Amino acid sequence: MMIIMKGGCSDAEVEAVIDKLHGIGAEAHLSRGEFKTIIGAIGDRELIVQIPWAALPGVEGVIPVMKPYKLVSREFHPEGTVVEVGDARIGGEAFTVIAGPCAVETEQQLLESAVAAKEAGATLLRGGAFKPRTSPYSFQGLGEEGLKLLVRARETTGLPVVTEVVDVRHVLLVSRYADVLQIGARNMQNFLLLSEVGMQQKPVMLKRGLSSTIEEMLMAAEYIVRGGNSNVILCERGIRTFETATRNTLDLSAVPLVKELSHLPIIVDPSHATGKREIIPALCKGALAVGADGVMIEIHPDPGAALCDGPQSLELDEFAGLMKEMKRVAPTLGRSL
Amino acid sequence: MMIIMKGGCSDAEVEAVIDKLHGIGAEAHLSRGEFKTIIGAIGDRELIVQIPWAALPGVEGVIPVMKPYKLVSREFHPEGTVVEVGDARIGGEAFTVIAGPCAVETEQQLLESAVAAKEAGATLLRGGAFKPRTSPYSFQGLGEEGLKLLVRARETTGLPVVTEVVDVRHVLLVSRYADVLQIGARNMQNFLLLSEVGMQQKPVMLKRGLSSTIEEMLMAAEYIVRGGNSNVILCERGIRTFETATRNTLDLSAVPLVKELSHLPIIVDPSHATGKREIIPALCKGALAVGADGVMIEIHPDPGAALCDGPQSLELDEFAGLMKEMKRVAPTLGRSL
Amino acid sequence: MMIIMKGGCSDAEVEAVIDKLHGIGAEAHLSRGEFKTIIGAIGDRELIVQIPWAALPGVEGVIPVMKPYKLVSREFHPEGTVVEVGDARIGGEAFTVIAGPCAVETEQQLLESAVAAKEAGATLLRGGAFKPRTSPYSFQGLGEEGLKLLVRARETTGLPVVTEVVDVRHVLLVSRYADVLQIGARNMQNFLLLSEVGMQQKPVMLKRGLSSTIEEMLMAAEYIVRGGNSNVILCERGIRTFETATRNTLDLSAVPLVKELSHLPIIVDPSHATGKREIIPALCKGALAVGADGVMIEIHPDPGAALCDGPQSLELDEFAGLMKEMKRVAPTLGRSL
């Protein structure tokens, strides 16, 4: 950490900072330039960051140099993590497609979607049983009944199931039914929920918060891994910007960047990112090309009757067409699908 | 709601939309322009918004016309709400100052802050016992022990206590100690927590999410009021933008806008919005001048030793000086302090 | 255009709006709901938008329904435009690679880059002679001398030249040397410059402004096409968001969206969008996969000695390797490279 002193700081102020560093067993490297004095703090990072340096007299600001996460960093763990879910593998050479409806609505709707997903080549099934909704007047999901339908769809198709857990009190309940626990974008910094799923054995899919930086997403993953669960799959799903032509702005740059910074696999959800069915196939291919480990796609047998996110759901045959295209492209990018 | 049809839509597609509207008992007003066909939907809003119109063939998009909230809207309840907490009133002519440390650290730190807050003229005490932190390695608060210290500070000073509840499982616990339940920015769309505090009697302070629109904040308040608790105080605390000179960008325009749209009181938290002690006094006066019902300010007897947010905490005498200034300005703006 | 009236608007206020519409020869379609009254305005769009409806008594707001651009819209001109520059074609099946240094620095630096670009399969050469720089103390480009070096590089390699024009007074000068006139991101809404290049014969590459919406980019293109020059190539180059891990956030969703909205070709510039050499190859492949008509890539024989944007420049052999990869992928996406 670099501590930048104010222009006219006194020697006593510089000394006070250095003394405080020595007091916690850290070294201080002093650089005095013509205009600026900088003190490099070298020692135990956890101790150093606890002190509010910027609140000390004469200090202008503080510049962190080390990354604030460890367990999820590639420096710490150079080899890429592969998360196994049933027969599916997320990470490595595999390009994994997770498909299914936004919300579980009825047995027929779910089964039809699941069978179509399986036939087209998806390897996991998605479907929401508990739905966090911006409006208290919108459909909130079927709850445990939805989880049971997901299990039935798994029995029919063999596809492992990804579903969201929104309530700390439901972590065990959802774990009994689901194969992957999804943490939604709005809960990416719900640290209690992160800690709870960190204590489970089930793999976790962590969606990026819509105003979260890549660094914050990695720190949220750190909460989970630190709890003991290292099977974390990251998911880029768009960030909030001034552009209103799409619901959010899909940040595909995050994919190669995360690959540099972390060993965790990362997939892309273009359905929630854009909210626009027409451009989802293009973005799925984009995700494949930038090096994502998979995509999560919303599909629905009848988007015009969906209780949730109809306008962004692919019809089942559109999805099958897209899978064919991706299968043609994947090998030229060194991925198997 | 206006349903905009695509350029070359067919008559059958237009008919299908109209039939669907009639099917839910709504009227359809058709406007055919040279280039665009628009169908106005008139009827029960709750039924109309359930249908994913944009997923129907021939539909280009949908434009909502009605506000998506009701109970918190000024149209529904023209008179401004005044929330009473002990002797303090939030709303009306009062300009309420809430002060205290970011986190409760020790009995002495808290009591010193509380006494200083009281002497300078604050009418509520803030202090965090449960701290949601971006890093799993940061101080997470004293928990219930912190709540007990807050009660001791209330007994000493008579100031009612505002403190954050972060966990749905702690709502009853925190309610036993606190006078106002704070919902933090990261939990603004934690709908379970909103529903829980909506079932309490205690007033709720709802902080705007850092990437939430004003409309979303009002919808979050709607969740609480709909649960039966109409004592909601909104809090503007900055939104995330590209500007990095301040931690967030304080959106003071939100204050007069919320006053137009809603009957709920709204206060401003410049400490978290900016993270910069030097500019907090100016922004407190700004909050007063734009018509806020109060401010929430972080103070600390020794910011350089704070375990949380030291750089944005005012020293106790700085705070006293600011209070004097605000008392001089308030009457010329029609506010009592 | 839909004119939304306020909740308690009077009949006289509604009448006044309708009269004003009739006064300009437009029709008014009135929809009265239980809570809202809406007036659809149908007639000459150019006349209708001139009136500040939202400033009239009783009007709550105005919702445009028609797109604000015409000449560049796909509705107006369904077939995709292909811009020809020498032997290169931008649009259609071609995937065009434009490569070269950020700034022209020396004859050797430019020629080495141009020869490497040509050998690897690029079809246009980029290079800045006039550089708009955030700091007045940074290198500002070689000016006309740089243009002359670009011509020399074209003579050597046969590659047509793309270079930026920043000054309305230089449009003719730059046109004498360049094959494509580039309008930089900071000038996307420099309407004078847009009008000037609209009166030239030379193709124009219009870069998206870093805080411009897709709609504003299309309106900027409309300025050029309206001047008589329909050879416009759009360029997505990242928008400014809260994320600081990359210089800007590359908005690859813009590519398929623009393809829906407009007939103009669109390319992607991942070098300026991200500022990070390591992730540029991944994003070039992403651009290809989402359907862009090409990419513009910064290359440099010695990035560590570059006078401008060294950290985002690919080395010449990195670039050659990337070209090989893209050539392998392109046919599976139906593109020729």
Add this chain to the structure above:
Amino acid sequence: MMIIMKGGCSDAEVEAVIDKLHGIGAEAHLSRGEFKTIIGAIGDRELIVQIPWAALPGVEGVIPVMKPYKLVSREFHPEGTVVEVGDARIGGEAFTVIAGPCAVETEQQLLESAVAAKEAGATLLRGGAFKPRTSPYSFQGLGEEGLKLLVRARETTGLPVVTEVVDVRHVLLVSRYADVLQIGARNMQNFLLLSEVGMQQKPVMLKRGLSSTIEEMLMAAEYIVRGGNSNVILCERGIRTFETATRNTLDLSAVPLVKELSHLPIIVDPSHATGKREIIPALCKGALAVGADGVMIEIHPDPGAALCDGPQSLELDEFAGLMKEMKRVAPTLGRSL
């Protein structure tokens, strides 16, 4: 400047950086931590920043420590600048009100506005003669005819005139008529225009670009001051964010921050920032309270007939009422109005 080396960098890579620093006469201060090596560069800032350090092998990144501007910084010039325009003073104790229509439309519209501005206590008149408009189909201003009308309004009222210059070719023309040259938000980084007005004697009002940081605004001012013109007035006018309830998000925190960083006066334009007449009076008082040196307000005798920005223009009597309020508040904040 601090140069951060990558985790596993070699000694040779560290040496290469140090040699390069020595080569330009700078000192290198080396700090080796357990995980990170940092090299502090001390010497001539202008020389140091020319080298693309981040493109050198083994370098992870570069952290600037010095501010990138000088002439406009308060460190360089501690006393606040007061810009004099006729009898008006911008800066110091004065709180300056600039009022007038968005665009000059007719002699009567302008004179009526100017007389009302003068009577209510404004000390400068604004009015646009050249209007940069997002759409090529919108009213573009009266041009030189508008400038002549502004002069007539000055002759009638004695109010000095602020008007925008958009074209480098018009700087001399506009200077002949105007008292203050305004650089609009879209031109804040039009460096040619900044250089041109830097060579004039007339004071310049520089509006913040809608996606510009405070630092970039100060660097744009540096361009002007470096040209020889130190009479620069900054203007905060809102930045582009995800919030759509207001046209832009007014960043009032920028005011006290700029006061810390720079000696230049800064005013606030709530009309363009918000686009909403109803909340402009509140924000004018907010600007006064946070310490701005003035406000610029759009007024119009008949907003419903305005050719430009009607919905954000105050009616003349609303403006007079606001002036009375501000006069009552100003003295309690130590400002004269």
